[in-house]
Amino acid sequence: MFLVDNVSLELGDFRIKSLSLHIERPEYWVIIGPSGAGKTILLEMITGIHRPGKGRILFEGKDITLDQPKDRHIAMMYQDLMLFPHMTVKDNILFSFKIRKNKGEDIDKKVSELVDILGISHLMSRNPATLSGGEAQRVALARALIQKPRLLLLDEPLSALDSMTRERLRQEIRKIQRHLNIPIIHITHHFEDVYALAEKVAIMQDGMIVQTGKPEDVFAHPCTPYVAEICGTENIFRGEAFTEGTGSVLKLGDLCIRVAGCFTGPVVAVLRSEDIIISIEPFRSSARHTLPAKVVDLIPAGPFIRVVLDTGIPMIAMVTRTSSEELSLEPGCSVYATFKESAVHIIPTIHTGDNYEFNT
């Protein structure tokens, strides 16, 4: 339905080189890449602020490469939101109606429906400068969505928020996407956004999209060192969490482990491979998990060795060559894998955990 076809653009220090992106359904795309990769420029090009030097942009088969931004019906939200400071919240939200002079539509009903979903109806007469981060975010979202865009572009929408607000907004953005049934392109440099939101992920580097696909496919088969780096050092598991006592219990397949914090429902758990200690004898301590494991494989990685373990679920640990020799690790031997409760990083997600496995 939406196709960026082999576009190139040079703008100051940024450049986009023969970039293509094909969105077939109303799905949630997360584009991740380091800063300076040209992510914002890409979104601005999709909205029509910048014209590509080469290539085409198509929407439902129609070439929109040269269309004005106003004719594209593509909404965008910047990280710093850009709420118009000289207008009230209400005037901000109604701005596109005022400009497009949409008459005959039941504007009031549309607006009140949307602001109710976003929970901002009490803010309508406020000045944008007086809003909290999360409130401003919702207002910007309402302003973008009120015109029923065909595509929503989000430029690091969650980076400036505290983690609680970020979590709530993630859920809301997803809910809204289902409600509107439009594709979303969300750019970020936070890996958490990929776990929590993405149906499809695209990796962007130096003005190019180097890999696209379902998150689990991309992470399982990273095609560049950057992709490998951002996912290779981590164990990523999908599972169910439920609260128990002061903490939570995480169920990963047959394995149950205790984690800090209160979580319920589908989650992604991330455990850095450096945080796993391997020993021959069990390593006992209250705040630690010690799991019996089998060494499946040893993969040299510079001064380190990646140890592929089977603890009921696959895990990767990182040890130095020296400790590998001291422990005389080899495929098939039995060891204990130990890690702190606090080393397990939990990210609530919307997807359920059915046959979802990153490490293969």
Added chain:
Amino acid sequence: MAEKNRSGKLFYPITIILAFFSGGITLLVLGGLFTFISPESILQTLSSPEIRYAIQLSLITSVISTVLCAVVAIPTGYILSRGELPGQRPLVMLLMLPLSLPPLVAGVALLLFFAKTPIGTGLEDIGITVVYTHLGIIIAQWFVNLPYLIRVMRSSFAMISPRYEHIARTLGCTDFQAFRYIALPMARAGLISGLVITWSKVMGEFGAVLMLAGATRMHTETLPIALYLNMSTGDLDIAITTACILLGIAAVTMFFFEHLSEGSDRI
């Protein structure tokens, strides 16, 4: 060591004394203007046909030339603030040149342009006479003060992130509407203070007006020209009254400017 200490201790007192000294001098010199003339004679002079003519002419020409400055400076300042024009740097230098040029030089150049070049004589042929006319006053005031307003508008627009307009364009604005409904209202404070100062500078414009429009009593006699003419003929009452009016305008302008630019670019 003791020597060093003493100079260290004296630094702040000296700067403070100098600051108040400059203020005192300014007050003494400008305030002194009012001691040379009685309120009665000011009122009397104000009713003279000559001074009334000068006030009227100055007000009309200054408002027209300030509006003309705005008409050119707002779009020019805007496009320069967005910084994507080819040859922008030389263009900006050229536009800003009159700022450091004596107005007298600008006046001579304008005079020769309208009197001696094909463009000037061509305008003359179709009935547009600039030299020694009211139109000449407006053109001289406009030409000399335009760069200042362009600079003010350029920096006002430069403080507004272009992303506001990007968003406005995705919400249905044409380029012009994004400028009209977003950039321009957001630059409002800069625009108003720029207009007030431009108007006050235009009111006091002398050198360029003298060259292009001449100093003809009761014809091209703006307030500064009236001051000059009456000073040279020894009519001190009219000269001093005119000076007091111009001083009053400057004071009001300064008050407005202070009031408008609260916080941000306070003097």
